[in-house]
Structure formats: C-alpha cells, structure tokens
Amino acid sequence: MPTRTLTPGTDVVERALVVDPGQRVPGRAAGYPLRREGPAKLTGAAKYTDDLVFPGAWYGITIRSTEAHAKLVAIEPDPDVDWSKVIIATAADIPGDNIVALKKDDQPVLVPVGGEIRHHAEPVALLAAPDRETLRRLKDRIKLVTEPLPAVFDPEQSDHVFAEYEVKQGDLALGFAGADVIVEGTYRVGHQEQLYIENNAMIAVPGEDGGIIIHGSLQCPYYVHKALKRALRLTSVQARVIQEETGGGFGGKEEYPSMIALHASLLALKAKRPVRMIYERHEDIIATTKRHPAVVRHRTGVTKDGVIVAQDIEVVMDGGAYCTLSPVVLSRGVLHAGGPYRCPNVRLRGRATRTNTPPNGAFRGFGAPQTEFAAEMQLNRVAEKLEMSPAEIRRRNVYRLNDTTPTGQVLRESVAGEEVLEKAVAASHFERVRKRTARESAERRGTGMIPTAVLRSTERRTADGIGLAIGWHGAGFTGSGEVYLASVASVELTADGVIRVLTANTEMGQGTKTVFPQMVANELGVPVDWVEYAPQDTAEVLDSGPTVASRTVMIVGGLVILAARKLKAAVEARNPGVPFHEAFREDAKANGATRIDQPFEPYPGVTFDDATYLGDAYPAYGWAAAVATVQVDLDTMEVLVRDVIAVDDVGKVIHPILCEGQVEGGTLQAVGYATIEEMKLEDGRYLNDRLATYLIPTSLDAPHIRSILVEAPFSGSPHGAKGVGELPMDVGAPAVVAAIHDATGVWIHDLPATPERILAAMHGDDGHERPLQGVMAEPAA
Amino acid sequence: MTAYRFLVNGAPAEVDVPGMRRLLDVLREDLALTGTKEGCGEGECGACSVLLDGQVVDACLVPVCQVEGRIVRTVEGLSLAARERGSLDTLQEAFLEHGAAQCGICTPGMLMAARAYLDAGGGPEDDAIREAIAGNLCRCTGYTKIVDAIAAVATPQD
Numbered sequence: 012m013p014t015r016t017l018t019p020g021t022d023v024v025e026r027a028l029v030v031d032p033g034q035r036v037p038g039r040a041a042g043y044p045l046r047r048e049g050p051a052k053l054t055g056a057a058k059y060t061d062d063l064v065f066p067g068a069w070y071g072i073t074i075r076s077t078e079a080h081a082k083l084v085a086i087e088p089d090p091d092v093d094w095s096k097v098i099i100a101t102a103a104d105i106p107g108d109n110i111v112a113l114k115k116d117d118q119p120v121l122v123p124v125g126g127e128i129r130h131h132a133e134p135v136a137l138l139a140a141p142d143r144e145t146l147r148r149l150k151d152r153i154k155l156v157t158e159p160l161p162a163v164f165d166p167e168q169s170d171h172v173f174a175e176y177e178v179k180q181g182d183l184a185l186g187f188a189g190a191d192v193i194v195e196g197t198y199r200v201g202h203q204e205q206l207y208i209e210n211n212a213m214i215a216v217p218g219e220d221g222g223i224i225i226h227g228s229l230q231c232p233y234y235v236h237k238a239l240k241r242a243l244r245l246t247s248v249q250a251r252v253i254q255e256e257t258g259g260g261f262g263g264k265e266e267y268p269s270m271i272a273l274h275a276s277l278l279a280l281k282a283k284r285p286v287r288m289i290y291e292r293h294e295d296i297i298a299t300t301k302r303h304p305a306v307v308r309h310r311t312g313v314t315k316d317g318v319i320v321a322q323d324i325e326v327v328m329d330g331g332a333y334c335t336l337s338p339v340v341l342s343r344g345v346l347h348a349g350g351p352y353r354c355p356n357v358r359l360r361g362r363a364t365r366t367n368t369p370p371n372g373a374f375r376g377f378g379a380p381q382t383e384f385a386a387e388m389q390l391n392r393v394a395e396k397l398e399m400s401p402a403e404i405r406r407r408n409v410y411r412l413n414d415t416t417p418t419g420q421v422l423r424e425s426v427a428g429e430e431v432l433e434k435a436v437a438a439s440h441f442e443r444v445r446k447r448t449a450r451e452s453a454e455r456r457g458t459g460m461i462p463t464a465v466l467r468s469t470e471r472r473t474a475d476g477i478g479l480a481i482g483w484h485g486a487g488f489t490g491s492g493e494v495y496l497a498s499v500a501s502v503e504l505t506a507d508g509v510i511r512v513l514t515a516n517t518e519m520g521q522g523t524k525t526v527f528p529q530m531v532a533n534e535l536g537v538p539v540d541w542v543e544y545a546p547q548d549t550a551e552v553l554d555s556g557p558t559v560a561s562r563t564v565m566i567v568g569g570l571v572i573l574a575a576r577k578l579k580a581a582v583e584a585r586n587p588g589v590p591f592h593e594a595f596r597e598d599a600k601a602n603g604a605t606r607i608d609q610p611f612e613p614y615p616g617v618t619f620d621d622a623t624y625l626g627d628a629y630p631a632y633g634w635a636a637a638v639a640t641v642q643v644d645l646d647t648m649e650v651l652v653r654d655v656i657a658v659d660d661v662g663k664v665i666h667p668i669l670c671e672g673q674v675e676g677g678t679l680q681a682v683g684y685a686t687i688e689e690m691k692l693e694d695g696r697y698l699n700d701r702l703a704t705y706l707i708p709t710s711l712d713a714p715h716i717r718s719i720l721v722e723a724p725f726s727g728s729p730h731g732a733k734g735v736g737e738l739p740m741d742v743g744a745p746a747v748v749a750a751i752h753d754a755t756g757v758w759i760h761d762l763p764a765t766p767e768r769i770l771a772a773m774h775g776d777d778g779h780e781r782p783l784q785g786v787m788a789e790p791a792a
Numbered sequence: 793m794t795a796y797r798f799l800v801n802g803a804p805a806e807v808d809v810p811g812m813r814r815l816l817d818v819l820r821e822d823l824a825l826t827g828t829k830e831g832c833g834e835g836e837c838g839a840c841s842v843l844l845d846g847q848v849v850d851a852c853l854v855p856v857c858q859v860e861g862r863i864v865r866t867v868e869g870l871s872l873a874a875r876e877r878g879s880l881d882t883l884q885e886a887f888l889e890h891g892a893a894q895c896g897i898c899t900p901g902m903l904m905a906a907r908a909y910l911d912a913g914g915g916p917e918d919d920a921i922r923e924a925i926a927g928n929l930c931r932c933t934g935y936t937k938i939v940d941a942i943a944a945v946a947t948p949q950d
Binding site for chain 1 (some may be wrong): 831833867896927938
C-alpha cells in the first residue's frame with residue numbers, strides 16, 4: 012500500500028496541508044468542561060447494555076428469513092427436540108398491532124404465518140433460553156416453510172414508490188436555451204454501514220404492572236417507547252425505556268432499536284423474566300439499516316463564464332423492503348441535490364422505491380451525502396469542460412445572502428458558503444498545489460513505459476492529487492418537522508437545591524452530557540459541576556425529540572438555554588438583588604422545587620408548505636468545505652487519503668474540542684464512504700457481512716485531518732448554533748474523488764472509488780464518458 | 793473441566809471452565825471485568841484488546857487454556873495506583889483532555905494498545921503511533937485526537 016512517510020523531494024503535497032504534530036498542546040481542554048462521562052469510559056466503569064447484569068436473565072435470538080421474497084407457509088420446530096425448556100415467540104404472541112411504529116405501518120415485528128417475507132434476514136420467530144449454548148444448538152432446528160415469490164432488487168425497476176417529491180423554480184427550457192454548455196452525468200452510491208463499534212443491544216425486563224422496562228443502546232428513547240405501546244398494547248407508564256451507555260449510533264440506532272426492543276420484550280413477557288437481546292456483529296450487519304443507495308442524474312446548463320443557469324436533477328433512492336424513514340431521507344436528499352448553488356431555473360425530482368433488500372434508514376447526513384456527492388461531481392465536470400478552476404466555479408455560483416433556493420426560500424442570514432470555500436482554498440494553498448500536481452501529471456504522461464499502468468512513469472509509482480468540495484446542510488428537521496415534533500426540554504431546581512437538565516437527548520459519544528450542563532451553567536452563572544444531567548429514562552424526562560439530524564445542540568440546546576433563563580429569572584424574582592448562584596440553594600429550601608418545561612416554538616418568520624414543498628425548508632443551513640489530498644498507487648490504483656482540511660460553519664461553537672471531534676470523525680466516515688466502504692449484494696443478501704469483509708478506515712487509512720471552525724450564527728436560536736454532526740459527511744467523499752481525478756485524470760462516478768473502479772475508468776470500461784483522452788497516444792520512445 | 797490460574801490486574805484469578813472458553817467471556821462474565829468490550833468477535837476491531845504478558849492480544853481470539861500461569865492486564869488494571877487515589881493516570885488523563893474518547897466503546901482496547909506501545913518505549917512520532925493502534929477500530933474520532941493524546945504522553949516532559 013502507499014506509504015505515508017513523507018520522502019523529501021518526492022512529496023508534492025504542500026507541508027502546509029499536513030497537520031503539524033507540534034500543534035499538539037497538552038491540557039488543551041482548559042477552559043472547557045471535560046467529557047462528563049469520560050472518566051467512567053476511560054476506567055472501564057461505564058456500563059453499556061451488555062455490561063449490565065440481571066439475575067435470572069435469559070438470552071434471546073432471532074430466527075430470520077433466508078430468502079428475499081417469499082410467502083411464509085409455516086414455522087416448524089423440529090419434533091425431535093424438547094422445546095419445553097425454552098421459549099419460542101412468533102407473531103401470534105404479539106398482544107397489540109404487529110407493526111414497528113414509524114412513518115408508515117408496513118413493517119411487522121415478526122412475519123406472521125401466511126404473511127410475506129420481504130427481505131433476507133427478516134425476523135420471523137424468536138427463541139430464548141437460559142444459556143447461549145442451548146440457543147446455538149437449537150436455532151437451526153426451527154424450520155421455515157416458504158413459497159418463493161419474484162423479487163425486485165433494482166430500485167429503478169420497482170413499481171412500489173414509498174415517496175416522491177418535485178421542487179421547481181423558474182423555466183427549465185428557457186434556462187437550457189440560454190446555456191453555452193450543457194453537461195449530463197449519472198452518479199451512483201451504494202449502501203454504507205454505520206458500524207458503531209458497540210453492536211445493537213437490548214435487555215427487556217418485565218414490569219410488575221404488566222409492562223416492560225427496556226435497557227438499551229439507542230438514540231431515541233421515545234421512538235422505542237412509541238413502538239412498545241403500539242405492538243404490546245401498553246400504557247405510557249407500562250412502557251419504560253432507559254438508554255444505557257451507547258457505543259456509537261450515527262443514525263444506525265435511530266429506528267432499528269424499536270424492533271429489537273420489541274423482540275426482547277415479547278420473549279421477556281412470555282418467559283416472565285429478563286431477556287438479553289445482544290447482537291453479534293454479523294447479525295448487526297445482515298439485519299440492521301444502512302445508508303440508502305442512490306442513483307442521481309444531472310443535466311446542467313452553464314454560461315461560458317461558469318454561471319449555472321439550469322439544473323435538472325433526478326434522484327432515485329433504494330428504500331429497501333420497508334418504508335422506515337425513507338420519505339424523510341429522500342426529502343433531505345432532494346432538497347440538497349442542487350448543492351449550495353444559486354440557479355434560477357431548476358427542477359429537483361426524487362423517488363424512493365421498495366426493493367427486496369433489508370430496509371435502509373438513517374445514517375449521518377440522511378440523504379444529503381448521496382445527492383451532494385453527485386452535485387459536486389457534476390460541478391467539477393462542468394468546470395473541467397470550461398477549463399475553469401474548481402474553486403473559481405464555486406466562487407461564481409455559491410449561495411450568497413438573499414439568494415433564493417429551489418423551494419423559494421430566501422437566505423436572509425447565516426450564509427457562509429463563500430467563507431468556508433475561501434478558508435479551505437487558502438488553508439490548503441489549493442491553487443498552488445493544483446498547479447504542481449498538473450505539472451507532475453503532464454510530466455508523467457507519455458512515458459508509456461508500463462503498458463498496464465497508463466499513468467506510471469519509470470520514476471514514480473504514485474501520483475498526488477488535490478480535490479475540493481463544498482456543501483450545505485439544513486439545520487434541524489426538514490420543513491415542518493420540528494413543529495410536529497413539539498419537543499419539550501426542562502431545567503429543574505429540585506427541592507434539595509440540585510440543578511438538573513432533563514431531556515430525552517442521548518449521549519452516544521458526541522457530547523450531549525457535557526454541553527447541555529455547560530450551556531445551563533453558563534446561563535445560570537454557576538460552575539458546570541453544579542449542573543446534573545438526568546438519565547435518558549422515559550419515566551424521568553419528557554420527549555424532547557430524537558437525537559438525530561444534528562438537532563441536539565441547535566434545537567434542544569436552544570430550549571435548554573431558554574428554560575435556564577426562565578429558571579434564573581424566577582429565582583431572582585423571589586430573591587431581589589441576589590444573583591441566582593447565591594440565591595438558589597436557600598430558594599429551594601424555602602420554596603421547594605422549581606421546574607421549567609420549555610416547549611419548542613416555531614422560529615419567527617420560518618414557514619414551509621408540506622403540500623407544495625415551497626418555503627423555508629430549514630430554519631438555517633450549516634456550510635462546509637473540504638480539501639483532500641490523495642496519493643494514488645499507479646500500479647494498484649490504491650488510494651491513500653493523506654490530508655483533509657475540513658472547514659465547517661456550525662453557527663456557534665459550544666465546545667471546540669467536542670466540535671472538532673465531530674468534524675474529524677465525520678470526515679473519516681466520508682473518507683471511508685469515498686474509498687473502501689462497499690456493501691456487495693447477491694439476491695438481496697449482503698455478501699460482505701462481517702467486519703473481516705466490510706472494511707472501515709483504520710488509523711493507517713485515516714488522513715491527517717485539520718478542522719477549521721467557522722461561526723455564522725442563526726438568530727432564531729438563543730446561542731446561534733446550527734449543528735455540526737452531519738456537515739462533514741456531506742463534503743468529504745466528493746473532495747476525495749476530485750483529488751483522485753486530479754491525480755489520475757479519471758472521474759469515478761460511482762462510490763466507493765475502489766482500485767477496481769479506478770482501473771476500469773482508466774481503461775474506459777466503467778460505462779461513463781471518459782474525459783481523459785490520449786493518455787497512451789504518445790508511444791514509448 | 794480444568795481450573796485455570798492466572799494473574800489479572802495484579803490479583804490471582806482461578807476459573808473452572810472449558811479450556812476453549814474465550815478469555816473475553818472469562819473476563820466479562822466469570823470475573824465481572826466488563827471494561828473489556830466485544831465489537832466483532834473475530835479479531836478485527838480490537839475492542840477486546842488486553843495485555844497478555846505485556847503484549848496486546850484480542851481477548852476474543854484467546855482461549856483461556858492459553859492464559860494458564862500468565863499475566864493479564866485489562867483497562868480496570870491500567871492505573872491501579874491512580875484508581876486508589878480516585879484519579880486517572882497520565883494516559884487516561886491525556887485521552888480525557890484531548891477528546892480522544894467519544895462513545896467510549898473502543899477506548900479500553902485503544903488504551904491497552906497505547907499502553908503497550910508506550911511501555912515498549914514508543915515515542916511521539918505520528919506514523920509509529922498510528923501503526924501501534926492500527927488493530928483498534930474507532931468510528932467516532934477519525935483517530936486524530938487519539939494519536940494526539942498518545943503523543944502527548946510519549947513526549948518527554950521537561
């Protein structure tokens with residue numbers, strides 16, 4: 012593989028791009044609170060779900076389909092087995108609706124006999140036993156009798172549409188008529204696995220009231236709560252969900268935990284004892300949701316000056332076998348499909364369809380990384396046609412203040428596209444490095460010494476390249492989503508004088524437990540250690556919405572700040588002339604508890620029409636840029652991403668280290684998406700369904716990442732924050748693929764840019780227009 | 793079954809289990825040391841990294857019969873002296889201050905790999921640190937802050 016060590020004389024990439032180890036400053040967290048649960052995580056004391064002990068608990072497993080589409084005729088336990096020592100649960104044991112409640116009522120908890128199996132690894136029956144050895148022995152002794160049905164695997168061929176949208180502005184025909192150049196392109200992206208390192212895990216404990224208590228690894232306690240109530244016919248009190256320490260989510264623990272919690276609960280209710288449902292990696296990969304694959308087609312009209320005058324974009328997403336969150340993923344994908352560029356004549360169309368593959372769902376970026384990859388690729392190809400720098404064409408088209416988006420939204424504030432672009436270009440010496448890589452590329456061409464490696468000269472077996480991408484990410488839920496959610500967050504001064512923040516928003520590594528107390532302490536003027544964060548337990552906290560969509564700090568954080576301000580005002584009103592930090596303890600003794608429940612109120616002036624898809628699709632947008640440098644091995648076409656400069660406008664940085672952590676982690680997930688992460692399917696089944704075969708970047712694959720944080724505050728939230736989690740995921744992949752083009756001269760239209768795809772592109776076998784002509788034209792001397 | 797005896801974090805342990813039982817299960821279930829995590833069960837992710845006679849091993853791949861008479865160190869034993877003081881050792885402190893732990897599930901294994909690297913005299917060089925933790929997957933951090941934290945400890949303090 013390409014070596015990382017920099018060799019003097021051959022290192023074309025500017026040193027400025029390499030994060031200097033000298034920048035490390037020990038003790039740099041000074042001034043900001045340390046991760047609250049950090050010491051527990053660092054000593055092994057933190058309890059994740061599988062670390063919890065429930066005396067007498069049994070183990071549960073799921074019996075899954077082995078076909079992509081079939082009728083379930085019968086479930087037949089082997090008559091030679093004594094089944095009296097274990098518990099089997101099927102759809103017949105479900106007391107309520109056999110539905111995993113989410114957007115549409117199409118996904119069963121377990122496929123019923125007589126029902127339809129719609130994807131490989133679909134849950135059909137459940138088995139619980141006192142020990143795992145019994146489970147291992149018996150799980151293959153339950154036979155599923157099925158009748159195969161024809162399956163659909165191509166989302167473009169499917170006639171079942173989960174959702175479709177069309178957004179239009181201006182006159183497309185007129186726009187294309189006025190264009191000097193028209194470029195068309197088709198881009199494809201595949202599944203991506205979230206690959207949190209902690210597998211899904213749920214423990215269900217029967218309650219004394221006939222209800223169930225769930226302890227689990229999850230992002231959204233109230234999603235699970237809702238699912239339990241519906242399928243198990245429980246009251247809000249009987250269903251109780253407690254989030255335990257959660258080892259990563261990235262969207263992957265948004266919706267599927269409802270399914271697992273229901274399975275564990277069915278077994279626990281039948282066994283009348285706690286049941287542990289802890290997935291192994293293989294099961295987690297075959298069964299749980301992935302990022303939606305997509306096909307994106309672009310037709311773009313530009314003037315010879317590089318001004319975009321027409322964009323016609325069509326997005327098709329593969330929803331998998333059930334609807335899950337596909338309509339909202341598609342919606343975000345379509346709304347971001349044009350990229351962060353003004354265009355007077357635009358049509359954005361999208362549809363998400365059903366296939367007989369495991370359902371796809373939430374993953375960091377939520378539809379936007381797919382369509383923004385396509386948008387950036389397309390713009391780069393336009394720039395190449397015009398012989399214009401990738402930076403310059405972006406400069407000429409990026410949204411500025413008071414520009415209008417395809418939904419007719421006027422960007423009245425907090426627009427930082429230009430700023431992130433210029434910062435990334437400057438910090439990376441983009442134009443200078445590009446000149447150098449172009450010169451090297453010209454020198455390399457034509458030597459033709461190695462017939463199978465068209466770009467290989469005798470001197471160097473690697474080529475360097477640099478690539479740029481910019482993007483935008485709508486902050487919070489799409490359209491009227493936040494209004495429907497109606498979140499409530501609370502701050503309480505207890506009768507004992509303890510200050511507590513109460514929300515349903517979970518810590519899964521991103522820092523909720525640290526920044527919420529930090530924001531409240533800041534408002535109240537008390538040390539951060541004086542502020543507690545209540546557990547994410549539906550019996551204790553109100554529904555402040557899911558921990559998704561980069562909304563936690565922006566939306567819920569805003570509510571928490573407003574609640575803290577009201578608490579401060581209430582205490583100080585009762586104690587005239589005494590500041591909160593001096594008054595609150597005595598105040599609690601004298602007046603008892605004071606609790607402020609702060610509901611979400613729509614941002615003034617922000618309106619969206621769900622029927623016409625016109626209006627303010629998001630209250631504000633975050634803006635991001637990434638510059639990547641790569642080294643491509645010209646014999647093997649293996650890509651090493653060496654450096655990424657990530658510039659992200661988050662509105663307001665609450666905690667610089669945690670914020671950088673989000674940027675760095677998101678950037679690496681995008682690098683993986685761009686280069687190595689690929690899920691291969693055969694007959695609707697994932698082929699590389701283990702961690703040995705689905706690869707994610709190691710420390711040696713990871714680039715040096717330098718994050719530059721930009722603050723263009725949003726006036727609607729009290730702190731100005733717009734969220735950070737998803738932003739870096741939108742721009743990393745197109746930056747890497749642009750850099751691969753800079754190094755090799757070929758465009759990789761389909762992610763990931765594997766060596767196989769790069770080789771195919773170089774030989775013109777990838778089915779795409781081949782921009783690089785005549786590489787072999789000059790014969791060897 | 794046979795009883796297997798070994799040292800865990802400085803204390804003698806004896807377990808009477810099948811010899812092929814994974815060290816990971818022995819630690820987590822028989823000895824209640826749940827700081828060591830399972831991520832993949834096939835030696836790919838390194839979440840279950842522990843030190844066996846000072847060498848980093850994946851506890852999911854080591855049968856307990858191979859541990860007889862040997863010295864095992866887990867995250868719980870990373871800083872026995874510091875823990876008695878109710879504080880963290882310098883490596884844990886560096887992880888905390890640099891933001892090297894996010895979701896925390898890879899952290900115990902990462903700390904053990906880092907400990908082995910530092911104990912072997914590893915320095916602050918970026919390439920060497922990345923090589924030392926290449927068997928430990930992290931999906932949260934992008935590794936930057938982990939490398940920074942280890943380098944901070946490896947850098948001789950004046």
